[in-house]
Amino acid sequence: MSQDNGLKKNVAGLWAGVFQSLAYVAPAATAASFFVVEAGVAGGSVPLTFILATLGVASAMYMNYEFSKRISHAGGYYSYVSAGFGGRWGAFSGWLYYINVLGALTGFAVLFFAGVLWPLVPGLSSMAYGWIPLAFIPIVLIFSLLYFGLKPSLYYTMIGAVIEIVFVLSVSLVIIFSPHTHNTFSPFTTMGNSFGNLGLASVYAILGFVGLGSVITISEELHNPKKMVPKAIMLALVIGAVVYILSSYAFVVGWGVNDMNGFANATNPGFTVVGNYLGPIAMAIFIVITLNSFISNGIAEGNAFSRIGYALSRDRVLFPKSMADIHASTGSPRKMILFEAVLVTVVSIAGGVIFGPFTGAAVITTLNGACLYIVHLFANFALPVYGRKTLKYSVKKWLPFLLGPLPATAVYAFAIYGVFFPFPGYPLNIASYGIIAFVVIGIIIAVSVGLRRSHEDIRSIGMQVDSVAEEA
Numbered sequence: 001m002s003q004d005n006g007l008k009k010n011v012a013g014l015w016a017g018v019f020q021s022l023a024y025v026a027p028a029a030t031a032a033s034f035f036v037v038e039a040g041v042a043g044g045s046v047p048l049t050f051i052l053a054t055l056g057v058a059s060a061m062y063m064n065y066e067f068s069k070r071i072s073h074a075g076g077y078y079s080y081v082s083a084g085f086g087g088r089w090g091a092f093s094g095w096l097y098y099i100n101v102l103g104a105l106t107g108f109a110v111l112f113f114a115g116v117l118w119p120l121v122p123g124l125s126s127m128a129y130g131w132i133p134l135a136f137i138p139i140v141l142i143f144s145l146l147y148f149g150l151k152p153s154l155y156y157t158m159i160g161a162v163i164e165i166v167f168v169l170s171v172s173l174v175i176i177f178s179p180h181t182h183n184t185f186s187p188f189t190t191m192g193n194s195f196g197n198l199g200l201a202s203v204y205a206i207l208g209f210v211g212l213g214s215v216i217t218i219s220e221e222l223h224n225p226k227k228m229v230p231k232a233i234m235l236a237l238v239i240g241a242v243v244y245i246l247s248s249y250a251f252v253v254g255w256g257v258n259d260m261n262g263f264a265n266a267t268n269p270g271f272t273v274v275g276n277y278l279g280p281i282a283m284a285i286f287i288v289i290t291l292n293s294f295i296s297n298g299i300a301e302g303n304a305f306s307r308i309g310y311a312l313s314r315d316r317v318l319f320p321k322s323m324a325d326i327h328a329s330t331g332s333p334r335k336m337i338l339f340e341a342v343l344v345t346v347v348s349i350a351g352g353v354i355f356g357p358f359t360g361a362a363v364i365t366t367l368n369g370a371c372l373y374i375v376h377l378f379a380n381f382a383l384p385v386y387g388r389k390t391l392k393y394s395v396k397k398w399l400p401f402l403l404g405p406l407p408a409t410a411v412y413a414f415a416i417y418g419v420f421f422p423f424p425g426y427p428l429n430i431a432s433y434g435i436i437a438f439v440v441i442g443i444i445i446a447v448s449v450g451l452r453r454s455h456e457d458i459r460s461i462g463m464q465v466d467s468v469a470e471e472a
Contacts, residue, residue, distance in 0.1 A: 006220070006326065007074060007220045007221050007307075007310070007326060007331060007333075008149075008150070008221055008326075008331030009220070009221065010221075010222070010223050011149075011150050011151055011154075011218075011221040011222065011331065012150070012151065012154050012218075012221065012222055012223070013222065013223045013228060014223075014228045014231055014232055014235075015158065016154040016158060016222070017215040017218070017222055017228055017229060017231075017232030018215075018232045018235045018236050018239070019154070019157050019158040019161040019162070019236075020154060020157060020214060020215050020218060020232075020300050020303060021211065021212050021213070021214055021215045021232060021233065021236035021240075021300075022161045022165065022236050022239060022240060023157035023158075023160065023161045023296040023297060023299065023300035024210075024211025024212070024214040024297055024300035024301060024304070025208065025209055025210070025211050025212055025236070025240050025297075026108075026211075026293045026294065026296065026297035027164060027165060027168055027208075027240065027243045027244065027247070027293070028164045028167070028168055028286070028289050028290045028292075028293035029108075029112070029290055029293035029294050029297060030208040030244070031168060031244075031247050031248075031251070031270055031290075032116075032268065032270045032271065032286075032290045032293075033112070034204060034205070034207060034208050035247075035248055035251055035263075035269075035270060036263065036264055036266075036269060036270075037204050037264075038201050038204055038205060038248070039252075039260045039261075039263045039264040040261075040264035040265075041197055041200055041201040041204065042191075042193050042197055042198060042201035043191055043193065043260040043261070044186060044187050044191050044252050044257040044258070044260045045187060045188075045189065045190060045191045045193050045198065045201070046187065046201070046205075046248045046249075046251075046252055046260075047187045047188055047245055047248045047249040047252065048187065048188050048189065048190065048198070049198060049201040049202045049204070049205040050205045050208070050241070050244045050245050050248050051188070051245060052198065052202040052205070053202050053205035053206045053208070053209065053244075054209075054237070054241040054244075054245070055407070056202065056206055056407055056408055056411045057206055057209045057212065057237060057241075057408070058237060059404060059405055059406070059407040059408035059411075060206075060212075060213075060376060060380075060405065060408035060411075060412075061212060061213060061233050061234070061237055062400075062404035062405055062408075063080070063376075063379055063380050063383050063404070063405045063408070064212075064213040064216060064230075064233050065230045065233055065234065066383060066401065066404070067080045067083070067216075067379070067383060067386075068216055068219065068225070068226070068229040068230050068233065069226050069227075069229075069230050070226065070391075071083060072219040072220050072225040072226060072229070073216075073219065073220065073311065073462060073463075074217055074218070074219070074220050074307040074308065074310055074311040074314075075090075075094060075097075075217070075307075075308055075311035075312065075315070075462050076097065076213070076214075076216045076217040076219075076304065076307070076308060076311075077093060077097050077213075077216070077375050077376070077378075077379045078090050078091075078093040078094035078097050078308075078311075078312075078375070078462055079311070079462035079463070080379045080382055080383070080386075080462075081093040081375070081378045081379050081382045081462070082461050082462030082463060083382060083386045083390065083462065083463070084379075084381070084382025084383065084384075084385040084386040084389075085378070085381075085382050085385060086458065086459065087315075087449065087453075087457075087458035087459055087460065087461030087462065087463075088446040088447075088449055088450050088458060088461075089378060089382075089446065090315075090317075090461045090462040091315075091317045091442075091445050091446050091449045091461055092378075092442040092443065092445060092446040093375045093378050093379070093442075094308070094311075094312050094315075094317050094318070094461075094462070095317070095318060095438070095441065095442040095445050096371040096372075096374055096375050096438060096439070096442050097308060097371070097372070097375045098305075098308050098309065098312060098318065099367075099368065099371050099438050100368045100369075100371040100372040100375065101301055101304050101305040101308060101368070102305065102340075102343065102344070102347065102368070103364045103365060103367050103368020103369075103371065104210070104211070104301050104365065104368050104372075105142075105298055105301040105302060105305055105344055106344050106347045106348045106351060106364055107351070107360070107361040107362075107363075107364035107365035107368060108294065108297060108298075108301075108361065108365055109138050109142065109294050109295065109297050109298025109301055110135050110138050110139060110298065110344065110348040111135065111348055111351060111352055111357045111358070111360050111361035111364070112294060112357070112358070112361045113134070113135070113137070113138050113291060113294035113295065113298075114131040114132070114134040114135040114137075114138075114352070114357050115131060115356075115357035115358045115361065116290070116291065116294070117131075117134050117137075117291060118130055118131040118134055118357065120287075121134065129353070131352060131357045132349060132352070132353075135348055135349065135352065135357070136345075137295075138294060138295050138298045139341065139344060139345055139348070141295055141298075141299075142295065142298045142299050142302045143302065143337060143338075143340070143341040143344075145299055145302075146299070146302045146303065146306055146332060146337045147330075147332060147334060147337050147338075148330055148332065149327075149330035149331050149332045150218065150221055150303065150331060150332065153299045153300075153302070153303055154218075154303075156296065156299055157296045157299050157300050160292055160293070160295075160296040161296060163289065164289050164292070164293055164296070165239065165243055167285065167286070167289055168243055168247050168289075169242075169243060169246060169247070171247075171250070171274055171277075171278060171282065171286065172246045172247045172249075172250035172251075173246075173250075174277060174278060175250040175251075175253070175254040175273065175274075175277050176246075176249070176250050176253065178254075178277055180277075181253050181254060182253060182256075182257070183253055184253065184257060186257055187248075187249055187252045187253065187257060188249075199414065200418070202411075203411060203414060203415050203418070205244070206411060206415075207369065208240075208244060209237075209240060209244075210369070210372065211297070211300065211301070211304075212233065212236055212237060212240065213233060214300060214301070214303070214304045215229055215232045215233060215236070216229060216233075217303065217304040217307040217308055218303055218304075218307060220307075221331070250273075251263075251269075251270055251273050254273040254276070254277060255269060255272075255273050270286070271283050271286060271287060271290075274286045302337075302340075305340055306332070306333055306336050306337050306340060307333075309323070309333070309336040309339070309340060310323075310324050310326075310333040310336050311324075311462075313333075313336060315460070315461045315462065317445070317449065317461060318445070319336070322335070323335050323336050323339065324336070347364070351363065351364050355427055359427055362428065363427050363428060363430050363431045364431070366419065366428060366431035366432075367430075367431040367434045367435055367438075369415070370415070370416055370419045370431070370435045371435065371438060373412040373413075373415050373416050374412075374416065374439070376408065376409075376412050377409060377412050377413065377416075380405035380406075380408060380409045380412075381409075383401045383402075383404075383405060384398060384401040384402040386401075387401040388401075419431070419432055419435065420432055449461070
């Protein structure tokens, strides 16, 4: 039984929105993976890079905060770009945004999950493609929950994220206050790192916050979204920053601040630190929580993915209008969810078979990250245009719209630059070529929209269901 009356309203409230964002951020999975990358670049200064990243992310979330007070649309960022630059650029951004979430879901939630679990499963660990059956665990769980509506998936991510955050914070405090820990202020200093090293490490740290703004994609379904979504964004930012700064400091001093090269080259050093301080049972719990963090992340990404796909169908950008079909009882866009389940399965298995699960995940997440940065750049510039042209702001009220996102714009531009210069070797060069190809396809989509649709029809892209309100 289906209907075409749009997504269900008032499905959830503030904290569901907060944990949609935090589940997408996946702090436990990030602690178990990105901390290693961070240490390899900045050594013991990992906590400092997360402080710098928090400032950069606050600038990035300023755009989300201001737009979300005025626009509630399942298309998320592409509706923001449409509000500033019009439907053609909205269609271009929608395409890249869709590719970004597809890459995040396949690369991080599926391939990284399978790659982390693979060596731990007797029998499968010795098989060349033993990771493949493990990849179906997140795929089946994620899309089953999505199929039966937003509420079950939000409950899962909320419960999982609370357990995850409480555990990571508790373990961090135990390590910090252990009599065996040599606490020092040095991880909050440069520790001899160059500006370039700290800058690159901060870009990696910012990746740990990716998904913080994903609550905007479920905004049509939340209570009073123009008030709840901005609050959810800010609360998620604060909670995420506290978890990252505290846990990164605990892992650095727990391992040994002067031996971070060993941390960077160890296998799962976060698990080792927890095991050393709290024993094998706590380490086992951390492993389970980390694996569930990948799944919760995938569910949050799936929520965003299905809503973006639904919005693109409703706006007739990538998919026919018939794909924007809402099930009457669950409120889920089931046709889109089934299509995306097949798409994610094909991309995950193909990427893993060609490159292996870890390398495949690295290629795909590099590509999806760059796509997201491009969309963010467009949305950052769309905000001041929107304030000037639509809201008719005076210079005094308009200037923050211009200046607020500027630090984030510089970081995103630096990150995009890093994908191409120096041009990477195989296989990461596949991601670089892929980004160029997807941008070209996006331009073709934008031109096609401009040629085959009327001016009023183009203006409707990203602006349906009363998405733009009066001055908030």
